[in-house]
Amino acid sequence: MKTVSENRSFGGVQGVYTHMSEVCDCEMTFAVYMPRQAWNEPVPCLWYLSGLTCTHENAMVKAGLQAHASEFGIAIVFPDTSPRGQGVADDEAYDLGQGAGFYVNATEAPWKSNFQMETYVASELRDLVTEKFEVSVHHGITGHSMGGHGALTLAMKYPGHYQSLSAFSPIANPTGSDWGRKQLGAYLGSDESLWTAHDASLVLRDKGWSGDVLIDQGADDQFYDLLRPESLVAALVETRTAHEYRLQKGYDHSYYFVSTFARDHVAWHAERLNVNRP
Amino acid sequence: MKTVSENRSFGGVQGVYTHMSEVCDCEMTFAVYMPRQAWNEPVPCLWYLSGLTCTHENAMVKAGLQAHASEFGIAIVFPDTSPRGQGVADDEAYDLGQGAGFYVNATEAPWKSNFQMETYVASELRDLVTEKFEVSVHHGITGHSMGGHGALTLAMKYPGHYQSLSAFSPIANPTGSDWGRKQLGAYLGSDESLWTAHDASLVLRDKGWSGDVLIDQGADDQFYDLLRPESLVAALVETRTAHEYRLQKGYDHSYYFVSTFARDHVAWHAERLNVNRP
Incomplete structure (x- = not known):
């Protein structure tokens, strides 16, 4: 692991790092x-998965999460959204290939050589972060848009991994949307039965979620129809999964929306990750 | 005035606008x-001047000021740092020309046709904002780096304009620094006696500041020697100007530093701009 940069921020340190990923077979950023509370003891760890076109940097710079992580004493990890670099497959479209990994393990060429984002986030990077940083065994997961899809599906597929869960305007039903069908088809092939394990609305009915979940969605989201939040709401109600769903009047899909409600999400995770506030 | 974008943010609206500037003779962004409190009555207005290479966008996206503006019920204006566009003079260097207006009125060719940032910020844009937005007569000013220089010098040169003042790691003594001598020479000519009116450490001794001032400076600022904070501290002490100067251990010059202390600055201005908190 190499350190790219470290900046003091809200009493803690905002760092950027690279490492050679085995599962993605390339260097990942x-x-x-890390909040200052980690100088004394391991702190809980919140995973923030980003959306289409993003790198590790967007949320790090725009979401304002450091203030809240510092307040509650929680580490935050910002993974990249795909493998990158020369030799890694890509597509001209913004919503396929680099910047659009969809948090699945690709089985189809040319993607399968590098696009193993499910295992990368849920296992490889998790192991690295746990080894290299002062984080406790308490992990939560959240994300925005494609990253909200990633948070919801990974939490349900790896039930021991995450003790708390939330999402900002997640892609909620990708098997029924142009934000999903194209990518799941490319990465997993044309057998749609293999896609269902990566659709939060379907996985919730299949596997369920033992905890509760907080979801914020902008009522004026310009991508509302692609996200299909109504499918997830229906699944939450039908499965009687404990949840808080908030359709926020006037808000769109941008980081102005995410940053506005970021503190609520960090507080949600803190309450569930055994943070004892002073 | 044209609206480029408006996004709901922390209950208010973050807008970006363009207009034809008379004094800069070009379109300015x-x-x-505007916090939600402005729906009911005019709110105080804080001017945030940005540093070298910045546009209106950097602080808007990275400083996290909207959360605090919403909390305290204050509008925040983010001007650009220079005129821009085809036909506007520029220089290859990052620290001269477009993105580096230094908040002065240029008198030398080729800059004088457009680079009138002092009058632009202190008068033309002020008049436009006052006319078009629900802001009260209570204005404060702050800024970062070159913008901290702008905030300090404009506040002292226009004593009726701003009732509160602060700065983040300001260029504090430009007549004695490579961040200043080059630009003041280019914009104002070689007569150094004309530069002194744009050097906070000198203007403070000449004109003084009737209020108090909050200044945050990173102790690990990579540009510390160019900023010359010690000159300003000496002037503040010698003139017995009421002030709070904080040399912040471990912090550098980045927006990780600015965002960490942004709430303190908004609170500082709110207290001095007649904000009655609920």
Whole structure:
């Protein structure tokens, strides 16, 4: 692991790091915010998965999460959204290939050589972060848009991994949306039965979620129809999964929306990750 | 005035606008955050001047000021740092020309046709904002680096304009620094006696500041020697100007530093701009 940069921020350190990923077979970049509370003891760890076109940097710079992580004494990990670099497959479209990994393990060429983002986030990077940083065994996961999809599906697929869960305007039903069908088809092939394990609305009915979940969605989201939040709401209600769903009047899909509600999400995770506030 | 974008943010609206500037003789872009309190009555207005290479966008996206503006019920204006566009003079260096207006009125060719940032910020844009937005007569000013220089010098040169003042790691003594001598020479000519009116450490001794001033400076600022904070501290002490100067251990010159202390600055201005908090 190499350190790209470290900046003091809200009493802690915002770092950017690179490492050679075995599962993605390329160098990957990620960011970690460590609050000052970690100087004394391991702190809980919140995973923030980003959306289409993002790198590790967007949320790190725009979401304002460091202030809240510092307040509650939680580390935040910002993974990249895909493998990158020369020799890594890509597509001209903004919503396929580099910047659009969808948090799945690709089985189809040319993607399968590098696009193993499910295992990368849920196992490889998790192991690295746990080894290299003062984080406790308490992990939560959240994300925005494609990253909200990643947070929801990974939490349900790896039930021991994450003790708390939330999402900002997640892609909620990708098997029924142009934000999903194209990518799941490319990465997993044309057998749609293999896609269902990566659709939060379907996985919730299949595997369920033992905890509760907080979801914020902008009512004026310009991508509302692609996200299909109504499918997830229906699944939450039908499965009687404990949840808080907030359709926020006037808000769009941008980081102005995410940053506005970021503190609520960090507080949600803190309450569930055994943070004892002073 | 044209609206480029408006996004709901922390209950208010973050807008970006363009207008034809008479004094800069080109189209200028600026951003305004209006908190929801302005739906009911005019709110105080804080001017945030940005540093070298910045546009209106950097602080708007990275400083996290909207959260605090929303909390305290204050509007924030983010001007650009220079005129821009085809036909506007520029220089290859990052620290001269477009993105580096230094908040002065240029008198030398080729700059004088457009680079009138002092009058632009202190008068033309001020008049436009006052006319178009629900802001009260209570204005404060702050800024970062070159913008901290702008905030300090404009506040002292226009004593009726700003009732509160602060700065983040300001260029504090430009007549004695490579961040200043080059630009003041280019914009104002070689007569150094004309530069002194744009050097906070000198203007403070000449004109003084009737209020108090909050200044945050990173102790690990990579540009510390160019900023010359010690000159300003000496002037503050010698003139017995009421002030709070904080040399912040471990912090550098980045927006990780600015965002960490942004709330303190908004609170500082709110207290001095007649904000009655609920």
